[in-house]
Amino acid sequence: MGLPGSALPYQATDGSLQCLAVGVIVGLLVLVLLILMAYQRYLAKKRPVQHLCRYCGRLVTAVSDCHHAPVKEEFLHGVCQACKKDCKLVCPTCHRPV
Ligand SMILES: [Zn+2]
Numbered sequence: 001m002g003l004p005g006s007a008l009p010y011q012a013t014d015g016s017l018q019c020l021a022v023g024v025i026v027g028l029l030v031l032v033l034l035i036l037m038a039y040q041r042y043l044a045k046k047r048p049v050q051h052l053c054r055y056c057g058r059l060v061t062a063v064s065d066c067h068h069a070p071v072k073e074e075f076l077h078g079v080c081q082a083c084k085k086d087c088k089l090v091c092p093t094c095h096r097p098v
């Protein structure tokens with residue numbers, strides 16, 4: 001008679017333990033993902049970004065279109081290191097946009 005009543009607390013404990021386990025696993029996965037993203041950013045900052053020039057068909061380090069100087073690359077554009085202005089990224093060999 002007392003069985004259903006006494007089984008309930010155990011089930012409840014089981015359920016919350018499972019919830020806890022799932023929470024911990026999800027938390028760990030998110031942590032791993034964040035570490036991977038931080039690592040990728042670190043790598044991207046460390047080495048110059050290479051672009052494939054469609055005209056010479058080579059992997060090149062982009063330069064600015066105004067001074068053909070090295071650029072600090074942002075998303076889809078860059079900052080010319082010679083005049084510190086916004087510039088386009090071009091191929092150092094053929095001076096065409098990459
Ligand atoms: Zn080129």
Ligand SMILES: [Zn+2]
Nearest residue numbers: 066067080083
């Ligand atoms: Zn410039």
